[in-house]
Amino acid sequence: MTDRTEQAPFWPAPTAPGAVDATVMVPGSKSVTNRALVLAAHSTEPGWVRRPLRSRDTVLMADALRAMGVQIDEVVNPAGGEAWRIIPAGMHGPATVDVGNAGTVMRFLPPVAALADGPVRFEGDARASERPLHGVIDALRELGARVDDEGRGALPLTVHGAGSLAGGAVEVDASASSQFISALLLSGPRFNKGLELRHTGRTLPSLPHIRMTVDMLRIAGAKVDAPQDGGTRDVWRVAPSALLGRDLTVDPDLSSAAPFLAAALVTGGRVTIPGWPRRTTQPGDRLRRLFTEMGGFCEVTDRGLTLTGSGRVHAITADLREVGELTPVVAAVAALADGESVLSGIAHLRLHETDRLSALAKEINGLGGDVTETEDGLRIRPTPLHGGVFHTYEDHRLATAAAVLGLAVDGVEVENVATTGKTLPDFPRLWTGMLAGADTRPFTGAARPWGDPETNETRG
Structure with a gap:
């Protein structure tokens, strides 16, 4: 052929x-890779993401976190494996983030930016400005953040981070996207009062992705009460806590x-x-x-x-x-x-x-x-x-x-x-x-020496 x-x-x-x-x-998995990057950026110690997906969406996520001050180093294994070492730091602005047309980047990172010190501007592809963000924007405002979107409920927008966020109880209609819920949950442990999130819409699509978010939060050390465990229907509670750096291997994207x-x-x-x-x-x-x-x-x-x-x-x-x-x-x-x-x-x-x-x-x-x-x-x-x-x-x-x-x-x-x-x-x-x-097998790029990840040459 x-x-x-x-x-x-x-x-x-x-x-x-x-x-x-x-x-x-x-x-x-893109979904696992991008959630792992956000959680590692919130952690109190360095962590590893092994065999991540390297694609446009995950590179956009990594570059966005770098723009806010997070160090992400990369090591490639001659056998085809790759590892990213994430070293959290005090996130800050001013910064400009290109979300492309990645739903996880445009929705997961505004709550992260609300915890940064300084303004973070979010821009993206033309289609990105047509995709709904109102669930995240409105919730962040209720939780104490300042967000400038000129009333669009969509990109472009600027989040004026104050270094912390009050948090607490908030209602969200996530009928348009389950990512509204995942976005807030991923940063919930860093909010001063934690997070109590109630979904108010008639339907909730893509529940497995929310379950994935909850599972990964718990792996990082967060305390989460979720409907999947027999808790209150359509209510998620995240206690304020420090997250731990983990060594995570990403499963294939099913x-x-x-x-x-x-x-x-x-x-x-x-x-x-x-x-x-x-x-x-x-x-x-x-x-x-x-x-x-x-x-x-x-x-x-x-x-x-x-x-x-x-x-x-x-x-x-x-x-x-x-x-x-x-x-x-x-x-x-x-x-x-x-x-x-x-x-x-x-x-x-x-x-x-x-x-x-x-x-x-x-x-x-x-x-x-x-x-x-x-x-x-x-x-x-x-x-x-x-x-x-x-x-x-x-x-x-x-x-x-x-x-x-x-x-x-x-x-x-x-x-x-x-x-x-x-x-x-x-x-x-x-x-x-x-x-x-x-x-x-997917092409993984030029090989590099692989041994102890701590001592290998890396690139940020």
Whole structure:
């Protein structure tokens, strides 16, 4: 199979020559990496984040923390591992933070900036200014912070840090994004009175991400009372406390495994993802159930997760409220299924990197599909598809969904496949390597000597 270039304006998505049979090592979790960086910055002693994801979103997070005075040094292992050493310091302004279009950066860091000494300006991509931040901004004001956003409830904005924040009780409607809650929880231990946060909205999407935040806070030494432990519904309490520097190894990003596992399902082949954890709060673990319902067979062993396709793709009716980030790839697979699929509970995806529901309907229909938007999701009826341009709207998950469709549809041209660098650096090489049956591993850059992390040469 020819390895077609990803440098062209439109990337020709390779058609599968047959059933895939490959092992694909996906990089680390973006969600875990960025939460770990924030918690380490709040800690009272240095910490380590090992095997982090190095992507646009995580580099933006690291650079933002550096701009506020946190020291982050990097060491690379010749065997492919990488470690970041985080040395907390008194955070300060003035500073300017580029959030790109990263939800975790634009939402997690304003509470951090409120604890810094001096003003911190937040700017980002054009789409970032259209994404809601009102939940974080309003809550910070209630907790005692000064935030200038000219009434937009969105970027750009300036947080005038005073070195501390009173904290206490606050109500937040997080219907638009669970990140509003995670953002406040991550900095809650540093607030003078801690935090008592009550969600007031009708729905709360992406609960697994909030559970991830709570688990990681506890690993860092925070005392958290959460609904997941039988506490008061929709109320989280964080006691004021010092956080401890930890040595954390980041698990693979299970959501980033979605297109590769989908390839096994679509082609009737087999794909193994090494390092799949037996216990995890990552939303991507739901793929095991979803793809089993759609015709695959999943097995988790000490080696990792192996998904084997049956040669048929079944339609599915699924509420994806808690795992909305999986929707683009699931929708692509559903467009190749044997019947009508209904995906629901995902109205909040209209506020993600792009309006994902509208974009998926438009782009799949542009290839001859039959997708209609519902009030809170998509209805997908299978029809014969044809080639054409699949626009990605600078959304990494749209690009990987297009690649999945390209496995079965000749002539799919993916606009700006480089946008996958947000969470899946080097995606085109991993994808073509999988189709060639290779044991594919993500590129980690130039190797450096690896020994005692304390004595290795590092770069800040």
